[in-house]
Amino acid sequence: MPQQGTLGVAVIGTGRMGADHVRRIDEVTNGARVAAVVDIDAERAKSIADRIEGCSAYTEPAAAMASPDVDALLIASPGPAHEAAVLQAFEHDLPVLCEKPLTPDAASALRLIEAEQRLGHRRVQVGFMRRYDADFTRLKSLLDAKEFGRALMLHCQHRNASTPPGFTSQMMINDSVVHEIDTTRWLLDQEITAVTVLRPTPSTAAPQNLSDPQLVLFETSGGAVVDVEIFVNCGFGYQVRCEAVCETGSARVGEESGLLTSSAGRWGGAVPQDFVDRFADAYDRQVQRWVDATRRGEIEGPSCWDGYAAAAVCEAGVNAQAIGRRTTAELIERPALYR
Ligand SMILES: NC(=O)C1=CN([C@@H]2O[C@H](COP(=O)(O)OP(=O)(O)OC[C@H]3O[C@@H](n4cnc5c(N)ncnc54)[C@H](O)[C@@H]3O)[C@@H](O)[C@H]2O)C=CC1
Numbered sequence: 031m032p033q034q035g036t037l038g039v040a041v042i043g044t045g046r047m048g049a050d051h052v053r054r055i056d057e058v059t060n061g062a063r064v065a066a067v068v069d070i071d072a073e074r075a076k077s078i079a080d081r082i083e084g085c086s087a088y089t090e091p092a093a094a095m096a097s098p099d100v101d102a103l104l105i106a107s108p109g110p111a112h113e114a115a116v117l118q119a120f121e122h123d124l125p126v127l128c129e130k131p132l133t134p135d136a137a138s139a140l141r142l143i144e145a146e147q148r149l150g151h152r153r154v155q156v157g158f159m160r161r162y163d164a165d166f167t168r169l170k171s172l173l174d175a176k177e178f179g180r181a182l183m184l185h186c187q188h189r190n191a192s193t194p195p196g197f198t199s200q201m202m203i204n205d206s207v208v209h210e211i212d213t214t215r216w217l218l219d220q221e222i223t224a225v226t227v228l229r230p231t232p233s234t235a236a237p238q239n240l241s242d243p244q245l246v247l248f249e250t251s252g253g254a255v256v257d258v259e260i261f262v263n264c265g266f267g268y269q270v271r272c273e274a275v276c277e278t279g280s281a282r283v284g285e286e287s288g289l290l291t292s293s294a295g296r297w298g299g300a301v302p303q304d305f306v307d308r309f310a311d312a313y314d315r316q317v318q319r320w321v322d323a324t325r326r327g328e329i330e331g332p333s334c335w336d337g338y339a340a341a342a343v344c345e346a347g348v349n350a351q352a353i354g355r356r357t358t359a360e361l362i363e364r365p366a367l368y369r
């Protein structure tokens with residue numbers, strides 16, 4: 031890995047997130063370049079590669095990994111394709127930034143944990159980008175410093191304007207609430223031990239068969255309780271909020287800010303429309319920190335362990351959703367590589 035040289039990144043999956051990461055690495059990130067793009071849709075890969083000097087297009091991740099121009103991988107294919115790509119990356123001993131979820135279930139995440147342990151060193155950072163958001167980082171510092179004592183509860187809201195076709199109630203947990211699962215574990219430095227899911231009468235705007243919104247409750251190993259409103263067809267925009275209620279005070283992130291206007295008898299501002307807009311800075315910081323660490327020969331950030339723990343809690347959540355009862359989340363003992 032060239033310590034001084036520019037990091038050649040192959041971006042695997044060039045859909046919504048992958049294309050945005052390609053733009054980011056090409057235009058925003060220092061010390062890296064897009065050396066290759068990979069997509070099973072050959073035309074999509076080619077049309078993106080054609081816009082970037084020295085970028086090759088492939089339809090198979092293994093082909094990009096074999097290229098001498100590729101030093102590292104950013105995986106942004108759909109969750110079910112992550113396991114195979116990460117295992118191939120281990121064969122080439124390449125550093126990986128893998129979009130969330132690490133994998134869609136705990137058993138496959140565990141296979142990656144086992145494979146990374148066989149490799150003997152960490153190679154993967156999971157794309158839980160909220161850990162790089164300026165407001166969430168401030169909240170984390172405040173909680174770590176116990177400025178208001180111990181955190182007792184988190185109240186979270188996660189709203190999307192709308193969902194793509196095929197989005198299911200299970201995906202509300204695996205794809206969306208997975209962010210709150212990681213945020214809770216990270217902010218409180220505790221594991222989630224049980225999940226309960228309550229389902230109000232769905233919104234009339236919810237697509238057929240989608241139980242939207244839902245209220246998800248977590249219990250944690252330190253005795254905290256967390257509630258998450260997940261509402262993925264709220265219609266009006268993208269909102270991610272979190273309030274930590276502590277012993278002597280509370281702290282909140284995600285309130286709208288920025289430009290406020292007053293006109294025609296009303297005042298107000300804008301609601302971001304999606305994650306690419308709301309978390310633009312966090313994605314930028316996440317990728318820059320990954321590139322910087324990789325160029326130093328280090329791996330930082332959320333690990334395969336974090337990806338596995340999130341997957342295990344998601345499974346408990348999907349189960350709780352199906353049976354309408356509290357479900358416990360079980361984790362294996364944390365291996366030494368991730369302590
Ligand atoms: N951190 C965040 O806030 C967000 C993360 N994501 C994550 O990013 C990943 C991608 O999501 P989207 O961009 O929304 O999906 P998408 O459906 O827009 O794009 C996926 C792309 O991957 C390609 N693809 C499918 N299988 C592949 C394979 N085996 N190898 C290479 N390419 C393959 C598809 O042709 C498509 O171009 C998912 O893991 C998703 O959960 C998505 C949205 C936001």
Ligand SMILES: O=C1[C@@H](O)[C@H](O)[C@@H](O)[C@H](O)[C@H]1O
Binds near residue numbers: 205206209262305
């Ligand atoms: O990761 C994401 C999407 O996959 C998910 O579908 C959305 O609900 C989240 O808000 C977004 O951050």
